[in-house]
Structures are given as structure tokens and as C-alpha cells.
Amino acid sequence: MPRWKPDSRQRLVVAALGLFAEQGYDDTTVAQISERAGLTRSTFFRHFADKREILTAGQKALSRLLAEGIDTAPADATPMMAVAAGLERASGEMTSFNRELGPLLRAAIEANEELRNREALKSIGMAAAMVDALKRRDVAEPAAQVAAEIGVLAFKRGYARWADPARDEDPGELVTHTRAAFDELRAAAAELH
Incomplete structure (x- = not known):
């Protein structure tokens, strides 16, 4: 399991926004966001309740x-x-x-x-x-x-x-x-x- 890095929140935000722009918000999953950021789903949920929360981060x-x-x-x-x-x-x-x-x-x-x-x-x-x-x-x-x-x-x-x-x-x-x-x-x- 990857170590939780101090910049993980920013990495998740950048990954999510990139995916939203590329394939649309509805077609983007938490798993895809986590994978692109090089993090786990559990790390995602340490920072955000769901993908919508990224936009109001x-x-x-x-x-x-x-x-x-x-x-x-x-x-x-x-x-x-x-x-x-x-x-x-x-x-x-x-x-x-x-x-x-x-x-x-x-x-x-x-x-x-x-x-x-x-x-x-x-x-x-x-x-x-x-x-x-x-x-x-x-x-x-x-x-x-x-x-x-x-x-x-x-x-x-x-x-x-x-x-x-x-x-x-x-x-x-x-x-x-x-x-x-x-x-x-x-x-x-x-x-x-």
C-alpha cells in the first residue's frame, strides 16, 4: 500500500479535474481518480466524502x-x-x-x-x-x-x-x-x- 504523502489532497484534486475535463464528471469514478493520483481509494476518502466534494475543496x-x-x-x-x-x-x-x-x-x-x-x-x-x-x-x-x-x-x-x-x-x-x-x-x- 502506498504511503500517505503530504501532497495527496492536491494530487487527488488535479487527477479528478483532469478526468472530469477528459471524460466528463458522470463517467469519472473515485477508483479512476485514485489511480491517476497514484493513491488508494482509502486515501481518497480520507480527504473527500465523494467526488463532488473535490469541487468545493x-x-x-x-x-x-x-x-x-x-x-x-x-x-x-x-x-x-x-x-x-x-x-x-x-x-x-x-x-x-x-x-x-x-x-x-x-x-x-x-x-x-x-x-x-x-x-x-x-x-x-x-x-x-x-x-x-x-x-x-x-x-x-x-x-x-x-x-x-x-x-x-x-x-x-x-x-x-x-x-x-x-x-x-x-x-x-x-x-x-x-x-x-x-x-x-x-x-x-x-x-x-
Whole structure:
């Protein structure tokens, strides 16, 4: 039996997303994912309850990081400034591994309705974590919800730009892209009234 390696979770994620993109989510089994990753099924189940969970593997960590950034923003920060701090915190933790997963994840999600639904739930979870953090700062529910939704959209837009394989130049850090997306969305929101 292979020894449980520290990077087994990442190996399973890469193997699963590759198989989802190649043969479809429905036609991919846990056994195939484990085999491609060079691991056992029992190792798979140490990390994930099922193959669906792979797509939300980083959701809890991402939501936690967004909330931590909001929680640690200066006391006098506006709700939007606090969300910007959350985006900075979460984006700053993303590595080249997260960037490389982008195209694989996008291909898998676009090919399967269940995965598109799970992706929507991931966005809802991110927004909920930010709303809760903003409410701890005594931000009213409507303002917290609007700020959080802009934050989710900024993160998704920034991540899409950062992970775009068609970009010729060095993508730099994710935080640069989420910051730019957030600024664009704030400017767009200002034009609405």
C-alpha cells in the first residue's frame, strides 16, 4: 500500500479535474481518480466524502480567509473597505497551484449541470461568510449583502483573469487582479445612482 504523502489532497484534486475535463464528471469514478493520483481509494476518502466534494475543496478555507480579512480590517473601515481587506487576505493566500487549477475547473464545471449548481452554492457560501463578518462589524443586513456580493463578483472576475491560460504575460499575483476587479465594480456601482 502506498504511503500517505503530504501532497495527496492536491494530487487527488488535479487527477479528478483532469478526468472530469477528459471524460466528463458522470463517467469519472473515485477508483479512476485514485489511480491517476497514484493513491488508494482509502486515501481518497480520507480527504473527500465523494467526488463532488473535490469541487468545493477550498471553499471553507476561502470563506474563512475572506471573513478573517473583514474581521481584521481597521475599525473605521467602511463596509466596502472591509470587503477589500477580505479580498486582499484571501487572494494573498492563493498560489500557482490554485492558478493552474482554473482552466481544469472551468472545463469541468461548464460540462456538467450539477457542477454548475455546486459552483453557484460556493458563491453563496462565500457571500454568506462575508455578510456574517460584516454584521459582526455592525453593518446593516442590506449593506452587508450588497458589499459581499460585490466582493464575490470581484474575486471571481479577478481569479478568472489571473487563471486565464490565454494570457501571454506573467499574471503576477491574484491580489492585483481582485483589487482591479473590485475597483471596477465599485466604479460601476457608483454609476447606478
